[in-house]
Amino acid sequence: MTIATTQTAGATLSVDQLRSLDVPGPRYTSYPTADRFVEAFGVNEYRQALRQRAQGAVVGGVPPLSLYVHIPFCDSLCYYCACNKIITRHHSRGREYLALLAREVELHVAELGVGQGVSQLHLGGGSPTFLADEELGDLMAMLRSAFRLLPQCEVSIEVDPRTATRERLRHLAEIGFNRISFGIQDFDPDVQAAVHRIQSFESVRELVAEARALRFESINADLIYGLPKQTPESFRRTIAQIAELRPTRIALYAYAHLPQRFKPQRRIAAADLPSGEQRVQMLGNALAGFIASGYVYIGMDHFALPTDALAIAKRQGRLHRNFQGYTTQPDCDLIGLGVSSIGRVGATYSQNAKTLPEYEDALAQGDLPVVRGLALTRDDLLRRSVIMALMCQGRVEFESIELAHLIKFRETFAPELERLKPLAEMGLVEVSDQAIQVTATGWYFVRGVAMTFDRYLQSDKVRERFSRII
Numbered sequence: 001m002t003i004a005t006t007q008t009a010g011a012t013l014s015v016d017q018l019r020s021l022d023v024p025g026p027r028y029t030s031y032p033t034a035d036r037f038v039e040a041f042g043v044n045e046y047r048q049a050l051r052q053r054a055q056g057a058v059v060g061g062v063p064p065l066s067l068y069v070h071i072p073f074c075d076s077l078c079y080y081c082a083c084n085k086i087i088t089r090h091h092s093r094g095r096e097y098l099a100l101l102a103r104e105v106e107l108h109v110a111e112l113g114v115g116q117g118v119s120q121l122h123l124g125g126g127s128p129t130f131l132a133d134e135e136l137g138d139l140m141a142m143l144r145s146a147f148r149l150l151p152q153c154e155v156s157i158e159v160d161p162r163t164a165t166r167e168r169l170r171h172l173a174e175i176g177f178n179r180i181s182f183g184i185q186d187f188d189p190d191v192q193a194a195v196h197r198i199q200s201f202e203s204v205r206e207l208v209a210e211a212r213a214l215r216f217e218s219i220n221a222d223l224i225y226g227l228p229k230q231t232p233e234s235f236r237r238t239i240a241q242i243a244e245l246r247p248t249r250i251a252l253y254a255y256a257h258l259p260q261r262f263k264p265q266r267r268i269a270a271a272d273l274p275s276g277e278q279r280v281q282m283l284g285n286a287l288a289g290f291i292a293s294g295y296v297y298i299g300m301d302h303f304a305l306p307t308d309a310l311a312i313a314k315r316q317g318r319l320h321r322n323f324q325g326y327t328t329q330p331d332c333d334l335i336g337l338g339v340s341s342i343g344r345v346g347a348t349y350s351q352n353a354k355t356l357p358e359y360e361d362a363l364a365q366g367d368l369p370v371v372r373g374l375a376l377t378r379d380d381l382l383r384r385s386v387i388m389a390l391m392c393q394g395r396v397e398f399e400s401i402e403l404a405h406l407i408k409f410r411e412t413f414a415p416e417l418e419r420l421k422p423l424a425e426m427g428l429v430e431v432s433d434q435a436i437q438v439t440a441t442g443w444y445f446v447r448g449v450a451m452t453f454d455r456y457l458q459s460d461k462v463r464e465r466f467s468r469i470i
């Protein structure tokens with residue numbers, strides 16, 4: 001079997017080549033990746049990073065903040081889930097959790113000062129729509145009293161269609177959300193039964209139509225390929241149904257079956273999973289189907305309509321990547337709020353306690369609930385620039401990296417350039433004296449290209465922690 005890109009007459013790849021490329025690899029929502037975070041970086045180091053930001057704000061201004069708020073609760077378990085979540089039917093837990101978030105916000109305000117500008121706010125989970133309308137309204141009011149949401153602020157929320165109604169969407173628009181993301185995954189009834197997540201096409205169609213009528217600036221649909229009972233034929237129907245709904249963005253994720261790491265996945269029978277070659281076919285069909293329907297391939301797992309801000313940013317070379325995936329927002333400090341959230345402040349990453357009792361205990365003692373993180377070295381910052389340029393622009397200009405990091409690219413990265421040679425022979429990258437360019441075919445495997453520059457990924461053992469590329 002061979003695949004060719006649907007955008008250009010790119011290279012074709014043999015089954016053997018595909019197999020050699022289908023290795024586990026990170027998604028590079030950060031570099032270094034979260035598995036490199038250490039406990040030696042704790043709450044004191046995080047406070048220090050916040051203080052440095054506050055000082056920067058005093059002397060010359062700092063870019064606005066990005067906020068992520070994690071709502072961990074869900075009503076029922078999806079068997080493919082790899083998120084940090086708490087399954088419960090006790091909705092009273094939502095209100096208790098809001099009190100903890102308010103405490104965490106207060107501790108941030110004590111370091112940063114009240115009224116910091118925010119250009120991006122995202123509610124993720126879990127299921128943010130586990131919270132009642134009133135609770136979501138209170139959460140937004142609490143955030144607005146502590147931070148200053150800028151006029152162009154992107155305010156987005158992940159919506160589980162099973163917990164949403166047209167009225168709920170109207171309420172979300174009223175309290176300031178302007179971007180919405182629906183977790184859809186697959187419309188096939190057998191697949192939905194196999195992953196324990198039932199939602200009809202008709203109900204989702206009604207919600208997407210309402211979101212469009214309410215003029216949400218971006219409407220995203222999340223899909224997953226590689227789920228149990230999925231076949232290239234069944235997934236082709238889902239692709240057609242998604243094209244009919246016409247969300248402005250589509251995120252298409254590869255299911256990573258790691259039952260040793262993610263307990264819910266033990267309910268999925270390995271025999272029900274599609275083969276590697278079927279997965280490649282599904283990815284190829286999705287690419288072809290979405291592009292034929294007018295979507296632009298943004299990279300890795302994202303598509304967007306040409307009028308969507310993400311597609312415009314891609315055209316203009318302004319695409320960035322953060323913990324939520326591709327974004328139009330330039331690199332800015334990210335404050336992660338809630339259990340297990342990850343933040344990025346200055347040249348540091350930090351992560352909150354992963355369990356609710358630990359998170360609660362830290363707050364009860366008046367501490368920020370950060371339990372691990374990382375202070376990036378110069379080498380980390382250099383490699384992050386290269387990896388993010390590959391993931392976002394598909395191109396690394398040697399000169400711009402040399403100027404920003406005071407290095408000689410070809411000397412510093414001589415071993416990496418050597419390791420790129422087989423990828424260049426497969427037609428995935430082109431390396432000239434000035435730049436590395438990912439080809440149209442190479443976009444399928446862009447994380448494989450980026451992995452070449454990851455200093456921490458040199459052993460197979462480390463690689464096995466990640467999901468497969470295809």
Ligand code: SF4
Pocket residue numbers: 073074076077078080081082083085125126127160183
């Ligand atoms: S996939 Fe989403 S909705 Fe399902 S259990 Fe996981 S976090 Fe909850």
